[in-house]
Amino acid sequence: MVKAIRITETGAPEVMKWVDVELGEPGPGEVLIRHHACGLNYIDVYFRSGYYAQPLPGGIGMEGAGVIEKVGPDVTHVKVGDRVAYAGRPTGAYAEARIMPADILVKLPDSISFEQGAAMMLQGLTVQYLLNDSYKVQKGDTVLFHAIAGGVGLIACQWLKAIGATVIGTVGSPEKAEIAKAYGCDHVILYREEDFVKRVKEITNGKGVPVAYDAVGKDTFMQTLDCVSPRGMAVSFGGASGSPPLLDLGILASKGSLKVTRPTVATYVLNRSLLEPMAADLFDKVSSGKVKIEIKQRYALKDAVEAHRDLEGRKTTGSTILLP
Incomplete structure (x- = not known):
């Protein structure tokens, strides 16, 4: 037994x-x-x-x-x-x-x-496919990653820095912001206190990011789409706040021919x-x-x-x- x-x-x-x-x-x-x-x-x-x-x-x-x-x-x-x-x-x-x-x-x-x-x-293999298969992150890319102080997020932050990417990460508290900074996150956004779409646009001089990773789901995903540059990719890989809303594909066209994927390990x-x-x-x-x-x-x-x-x-x- x-x-x-x-x-x-x-x-x-x-x-x-x-x-x-x-x-x-x-x-x-x-x-x-x-x-x-x-x-x-x-x-x-x-x-x-x-x-x-x-x-x-x-x-x-x-x-x-x-x-x-x-x-x-x-x-x-x-x-x-x-x-x-x-x-x-x-x-x-x-x-x-x-x-x-x-x-x-x-x-x-x-x-x-x-x-x-x-x-x-589980977290490391998730990061491996997110950064290599869902979207192939290149040196010089600027990436948005939600919940950057979580288990997947901290692995992703280090991996992205090893690639040579600039990391924009969202967190829910000042304590988690300090953890994210300690792991090399370039720009930390307190998403409960700040408009993360506005901050991403400020950081990228209005361009948005080529790829955004979102495992929060319902509370963030539609706003995440607004952070992605034309022809960019939004990756939904979880729903900590609930499932993202049903997506009208026409929204992807209106926001700049965006791509969306929902991978699973x-x-x-x-x-x-x-x-x-x-x-x-x-x-x-x-x-x-x-x-x-x-x-x-x-x-x-x-x-x-x-x-x-x-x-x-x-x-x-x-x-x-x-x-x-």
Whole structure:
């Protein structure tokens, strides 16, 4: 028996329960992984609250790092004893150990700790595709990134500076503004106190930005479009404040032939031909020191309810992990 967080219904953080779980043997294409650390991400809130659907009763959590203890038939790219990390479905990472599909696992380099691995896989892979595939950021680009002091935001800020981009970031408090500045954000906007569209236009001399990244959603997305220069790209990759409004495509024409995309990490991690080079790029950025993974909050896994309350209450910054 192992301990794990399970939900039998969707709702507030309190629906998560710390329970005993019986693990069987890994089947074809599966492994048993013993977690050393698990990641906390806003997508976990979406599954817990019912915003994203999943079969119930079920697990929760999409990111972890640990050691493989058992390997089922037809698994060839990892073996017992390997240090591994992952991000993606199926949910169930909030567990001391779990049986899971092996196809989303990647080997963790010795230079990266289990805690770093659990703190960076989902957020780091998200940043990798945002800056390389959703839009290919070039040296000299000016980029708008909302929630720059969050887990994805701080990784993105460092990665963008390594590319040679100018970073405009929005935050919700003066304390988060100081964190963003410490990570190299060039222009920090307190979006609750300032008109971020006006500030972006001031910073760019009226041109706007070629790309804007928005995981806030409902509260910001339509204004985000006003920050993008003609023929530029708006990337919606989350909805912390709720889903963005339904979009009349004619608006994109009137604002200058804009492009909009809504990527998700699942599209990438379920394709090993994409996952492996993305993970290698992420590991290289971290191992070289260009991107530092600094864990700002640690909670015991059994205290996942408290962690979710703090995450939804905007009390967290940067990366957060849960420790079994």
